[in-house]
Amino acid sequence: MSLAQxxxxxxxxxxxxxxxxxxxxxxxxxxxxxxxxxTLLAISxxxxxxxxxxxxxLLGERPTGRKxxxxxxxxxxWRGAGGAADEHGAVAAAAALELLQASxxxxxxxxxxxxxxxxxxxVHRRFESLHRGSGWHGDAAQxxxxxxxxxxxxxxxxxxxxxxxxGLPRDAVRRAKPLLDLMRTEVMAGQYLDMLEPAAVxxxxxxxxxxxxxxxxxxxxxxxTVQRPLQLGGLLADASADLTDAYGAFGLPLGEAFQLRDxxxxxxxxxxxxxxxxxxxxxxxxxxxxxxxxxxxxxxADARLLxxxxxxxxxxxxxxxxxxxxxxxxxxxxxxxxxxVALREQALETLASAPIREPQAREVLRRLVDAATARxx
Amino acid sequence: MSLAQxxxxxxxxxxxxxxxxxxxxxxxxxxxxxxxxxTLLAISxxxxxxxxxxxxxLLGERPTGRKxxxxxxxxxxWRGAGGAADEHGAVAAAAALELLQASxxxxxxxxxxxxxxxxxxxVHRRFESLHRGSGWHGDAAQxxxxxxxxxxxxxxxxxxxxxxxxGLPRDAVRRAKPLLDLMRTEVMAGQYLDMLEPAAVxxxxxxxxxxxxxxxxxxxxxxxTVQRPLQLGGLLADASADLTDAYGAFGLPLGEAFQLRDxxxxxxxxxxxxxxxxxxxxxxxxxxxxxxxxxxxxxxADARLLxxxxxxxxxxxxxxxxxxxxxxxxxxxxxxxxxxVALREQALETLASAPIREPQAREVLRRLVDAATARxx
Numbered sequence: 001m002s003l004a005q006x007x008x009x010x011x012x013x014x015x016x017x018x019x020x021x022x023x024x025x026x027x028x029x030x031x032x033x034x035x036x037x038x039t040l041l042a043i044s045x046x047x048x049x050x051x052x053x054x055x056x057x058l059l060g061e062r063p064t065g066r067k068x069x070x071x072x073x074x075x076x077x078w079r080g081a082g083g084a085a086d087e088h089g090a091v092a093a094a095a096a097l098e099l100l101q102a103s104x105x106x107x108x109x110x111x112x113x114x115x116x117x118x119x120x121x122x123v124h125r126r127f128e129s130l131h132r133g134s135g136w137h138g139d140a141a142q143x144x145x146x147x148x149x150x151x152x153x154x155x156x157x158x159x160x161x162x163x164x165x166x167g168l169p170r171d172a173v174r175r176a177k178p179l180l181d182l183m184r185t186e187v188m189a190g191q192y193l194d195m196l197e198p199a200a201v202x203x204x205x206x207x208x209x210x211x212x213x214x215x216x217x218x219x220x221x222x223x224x225t226v227q228r229p230l231q232l233g234g235l236l237a238d239a240s241a242d243l244t245d246a247y248g249a250f251g252l253p254l255g256e257a258f259q260l261r262d263x264x265x266x267x268x269x270x271x272x273x274x275x276x277x278x279x280x281x282x283x284x285x286x287x288x289x290x291x292x293x294x295x296x297x298x299x300x301a302d303a304r305l306l307x308x309x310x311x312x313x314x315x316x317x318x319x320x321x322x323x324x325x326x327x328x329x330x331x332x333x334x335x336x337x338x339x340x341v342a343l344r345e346q347a348l349e350t351l352a353s354a355p356i357r358e359p360q361a362r363e364v365l366r367r368l369v370d371a372a373t374a375r376x377x
Numbered sequence: 378m379s380l381a382q383x384x385x386x387x388x389x390x391x392x393x394x395x396x397x398x399x400x401x402x403x404x405x406x407x408x409x410x411x412x413x414x415x416t417l418l419a420i421s422x423x424x425x426x427x428x429x430x431x432x433x434x435l436l437g438e439r440p441t442g443r444k445x446x447x448x449x450x451x452x453x454x455w456r457g458a459g460g461a462a463d464e465h466g467a468v469a470a471a472a473a474l475e476l477l478q479a480s481x482x483x484x485x486x487x488x489x490x491x492x493x494x495x496x497x498x499x500v501h502r503r504f505e506s507l508h509r510g511s512g513w514h515g516d517a518a519q520x521x522x523x524x525x526x527x528x529x530x531x532x533x534x535x536x537x538x539x540x541x542x543x544g545l546p547r548d549a550v551r552r553a554k555p556l557l558d559l560m561r562t563e564v565m566a567g568q569y570l571d572m573l574e575p576a577a578v579x580x581x582x583x584x585x586x587x588x589x590x591x592x593x594x595x596x597x598x599x600x601x602t603v604q605r606p607l608q609l610g611g612l613l614a615d616a617s618a619d620l621t622d623a624y625g626a627f628g629l630p631l632g633e634a635f636q637l638r639d640x641x642x643x644x645x646x647x648x649x650x651x652x653x654x655x656x657x658x659x660x661x662x663x664x665x666x667x668x669x670x671x672x673x674x675x676x677x678a679d680a681r682l683l684x685x686x687x688x689x690x691x692x693x694x695x696x697x698x699x700x701x702x703x704x705x706x707x708x709x710x711x712x713x714x715x716x717x718v719a720l721r722e723q724a725l726e727t728l729a730s731a732p733i734r735e736p737q738a739r740e741v742l743r744r745l746v747d748a749a750t751a752r753x754x
Binding site: 142 | 566
């Protein structure tokens with residue numbers, strides 16, 4: 001089991017995908033899941049589909065691979081605070097964040113009624129198929145949805161279980177645990193606000209959309225994906241208040257830049273590279289900052305077209321093209337690119353002066369800024 | 378705030394409803410929620426409906442009142458292991474189990490598509506109404522369902538947050554935390570199996586239904602409601618292995634008896650006393666042990682009638698009556714009553730010899746056996 005192996009020297013080429021770290025995170029997840037599967041199957045063999053679905057969701061092969069971004073930021077936050085490179089407990093704690101992310105994805109897909117996740121059926125669809133394929137009684141869709149609620153809940157509980165039992169000294173866990181709980185509250189708040197955005201009716205011409213989109217990015221992405229994981233890793237290694245603050249000041253702009261790049265890729269990304277259909281976000285009707293910026297500056301006619309077509313059922317390639325034109329015309333992409341540059345500068349400046357104790361960590365985090373802001377997928 | 382008050386002598390008349398304990402549990406929940414509301418509203422005032430819904434769900438007036446059963450068993454498990462009567466930390470830890478229960482109810486109602494909970498709209502229906510009443514865009518039902526997923530997730534996370542920060546020494550929390558995580562895994566497994574029961578197609582005439590119904594009771598009710606809360610309270614007070622085992626041997630039969638009484642009340646209960654419609658479980662189509670026992674012993678004609686009418690849409694009073702007759706004819710209620718008596722004896726015997734350190738705790742637990750097995754609502 002890879003957790004038992006000694007860690008080779010870290011590859012810093014592209015740390016987000018650093019194979020050595022990902023292998024260790026996967027090893028920690030594998031060990032943990034094996035224990036939970038033992039518990040579940042001892043209760044009843046009928047829990048087999050739950051075990052199988054969770055294992056495949058977390059460890060099954062995926063065409064686009066897995067970034068394990070949150071685990072990576074947690075681990076490098078640990079290293080930057082002086083934590084040992086091959087400390088299995090830190091890797092296990094970092095892996096717990098991937099259980100949280102899996103829970104969020106399972107529940108997100110259910111809330112959005114998404115049929116797929118990374119090109120494979122979403123969890124509620126898998127259980128719906130299990131129900132249909134088995135010729136069971138009752139409503140297959142309801143069974144699928146209910147199963148996904150339970151699987152997401154299990155993953156949320158297991159995030160705690162793995163984090164609490166990661167193997168680091170109890171004081172380390174105790175220091176970091178409140179931030180893990182805050183991080184989870186923040187991301188759920190961000191998800192609710194994100195969901196509210198397209199639903200709520202806002203006062204005509206009110207200018208709050210851009211601000212609200214920023215709040216969603218801050219809580220649903222920046223804090224959740226970068227800032228809190230970094231700070232969690234730091235606290236596990238007893239980071240100073242200065243370093244924790246520096247991680248905060250570095251993680252927020254980097255996390256926002258990462259999300260803004262994601263938003264641009266969601267509209268202009270090359271399907272061959274992103275692995276997602278062209279204009280995916282437009283089809284899903286996501287109310288990103290890019291969309292808010294467009295609405296804040298485009299003509300009334302363009303605004304109407306955007307509101308009509310964004311997320312419209314059966315939006316075709318032509319519709320996607322028309323939406324792209326509206327967004328491009330508005331100049332919003334340019335402004336978003338400028339903001340990414342500014343955020344990148346801000347992150348790099350903070351990083352340069354951060355009281356990071358391990359040079360390699362600073363170097364890896366610097367490269368993460370490049371990976372996050374210049375990536376094409 | 379009631380946690381700050383000194384505790385009066387415990388009322389042992391009916392400890393499940395013991396006002397003094399319930400007030401303290403509610404006080405702990407109130408304090409905790411106030412802090413979380415501050416966090417959420419600082420993120421955005423638009424999270425107001427989330428705060429309001431959670432507060433009302435946990436602390437709002439309810440016609441039938443609240444048993445706070447899990448908190449009570451946790452508290453008395455603590456007392457029985459020698460924990461101090463007015464230890465606020467123990468009350469807060471016990472209150473965390475009520476956050477877990479609230480999460481389970483919010484998600485259960487969503488999974489079952491239940492419109493109401495204790496006579497008031499279920500959480501997904503509340504958010505659906507918020508969406509409709511506000512004239513928002515999109516699918517109100519989808520918004521309601523998604524909101525309920527997030528609210529249940531929040532409550533699940535908050536269970537941990539309150540338990541971890543209950544204020545007891547870190548060693549106490551550390552001793553009990555793994556059992557809290559196991560308890561949550563067990564109850565979710567039980568919920569999945571419970572959901573599977575009416576859905577799955579079982580081999581004709583296979584005799585496993587009674588066994589499976591017992592497994593569901595064990596994991597969804599007995600361990601979750603009685604055994605684990607007792608053991609959790611005990612571990613928080615550093616209970617000996619002997620006492621933890623004794624709590625286990627006492628809690629399991631008591632928890633099963635409690636659920637079996639519930640099953641009988643769900644079919645024969647007096648609506649005026651239970652506060653639920655007559656034959657509620659029959660309308661909901663619950664596959665209880667009572668139903669499994671009936672199917673195991675009734676005539677083929679009765680079995681067909683039971684399978685046809687149980688949970689049938691728009692089942693009327695006459696249908697309920699016919700189902701009751703089938704169940705009564707089968708002799709299952711008698712066998713369930715006999716089992717309750719046997720379980721009660723088993724629980725009382727274990728209790729009598731349990732190495733409980735506080736006489737009052739033994740007395741209260743003895744009365745809880747009566748309350749659980751002889752209750753009429």
